[in-house]
Amino acid sequence: MGRTKVSLRSRPISKGRRTLYLEFYPPVRVQASMKMQRYETLGMYIFAKPKTLTQKEYNAAVMAQAEAIRAMRVQAVINEEFGFLDKEKLNGDFLAYFYKEAQQRNNSWMSCYKHFHTFVDGHCTFRQLNVDLCTRFREYLLNAKQLDAPDIPLSVNSASNYYRKFRGMLAITLRDDYIREDINKHLERIEAKRNRIEFLTFEELYELSKTPCDIPVLKRASLFSCLTGLRISDVMKLQWPDIVPNIKGTGYNMRLRTEKTEAEAIWPLSPDAMELCGLREEGAVFKGLTRSMLNKPLKKWLTDAGITKHITFHGFRHTYAVLQLASGTDIYTVSKMLTHKHVTTTEIYLDLLDEMKQDTLGRIRLFKET
Known part of the structure; x- marks a missing residue:
């Protein structure tokens, strides 16, 4: 059988008009319904017997548009692209x-x-x-x-x-x-505004770790995030089966598919991070942790530690990133540990690192004040 031919046809409708449609011979198959289709209605009409110059000009314009559509359909038939017939899909x-x-x-x-x-x-x-x-x-x-x-x-x-x-x-x-x-x-994007990113310094993190918290699981989970960079959603869903011995058998790794990026990653866990996990048992590692703890209980704990910055739980993730960079970890490794898709996302922490360096100004002195 030869290639399908596409013809422009018309049939009479009300008020002295004719509706235009295309005829495919042989018929073509509509992928959504798998049915064979022979006609496509264009939703256009012409005057059957134009009486005025306006009607004649209208007919000429519509016929030119219909012919252009027919030409596109011919090309689609040649390329075997029949999506234009998928009315059910549209x-x-x-x-x-x-x-x-x-x-x-x-x-x-x-x-x-x-x-x-x-x-x-x-x-x-x-x-x-x-x-x-x-x-x-x-x-x-x-x-x-x-x-x-x-x-x-x-x-x-x-x-x-x-x-x-x-x-x-x-x-x-x-x-x-x-x-x-x-x-x-x-489409034009909506440009986001860069918010000030707060994080804890080494000294602040140490003070926080030594400060009692009314909710022990909140303290363990928060410090764990500072040591791993995990988001609250991932900390809450972390299960004991996700923590496995590493290949060398000298420690443990954490295998997890992050909720935001849906990327599966492996984090090596330090002895401190493992200690924060507590005793191994069934189910969640940080059992009992809820989002309601991230409001007043978290703020009270930070205040008790003498920290006046506006630190949220996500600030512990920022803390991990900045302190890793400050400790000499290269940005590509930090980016991978944070499961960022692009290293440019991680580069925002370089500015915070510069800010942290500025805070050290004057801490080492050679001369006494006079």
Whole structure:
């Protein structure tokens, strides 16, 4: 059988008009439904018997547009690309597709999904995805409120993070052939603001380690993060089977798939880190640790240690990075230990290292004050 021919046809409709459609002979197969399809409706019409100059000009313009579409379909047939016939795919539920992808990732993706669900009022097909819609979602994020605190505006950095996730979703949608246009090429990013990153110095970390905490598991988990760079989500899900003897049999390694980057990594654990884990047993290493402990209990412990900086649990991860660099660990190793995808992400800690060096000014003196 020869190659499919594409012909422009018309048939009469109401009010003296004719609707235009394409005919494929022999028919082509629609991949989504696996059905053979012979016709494609263009959603265009012409006047059957144009009476005025305006109607004649209109007919000529529409026919030229229809002929251009026919030419594109001929090229698609030659390349055996029949996605344009996948009406069912185009009319598919983008929100359901988005939700499925978000479920397989992390909380940030799910929050992005929830914001987009609110923005489109719970309905969006693949066909409706275009530059205008995505641009308006960008504006929505810049003016949105937090999901769990409707009176508090979404921070610029959160908006930037969610829009980055959404653009990632668009790339996945294009990859899976649900849309034909790379919408991301036409979208403007939301630039994040660099927040001041707080970390503990060697002296502050030592003081904190010697200061009693009302919740022992909070203290152990916090100091463990300072020694490993683990995020709170990964500390909470760390299980004893994740801690295994190293190849040499002289210590232990931690094998874990991080929640944010979904990357599996191996961390060598120092004797101090192993001691913080406590006695080996079934289940979680830091059993009983909850996010509610990261507010008042954590702040009280830091205050008791004489630390006035605004240190969050994530600040312990920053502490790990800066102190490793200050100790001479090369940036590529630190980047790998933090499971950063790009070393440029780790480079922000070099500025903090310079700041730490500035703090040492005047500590070594040759002459007494007069």
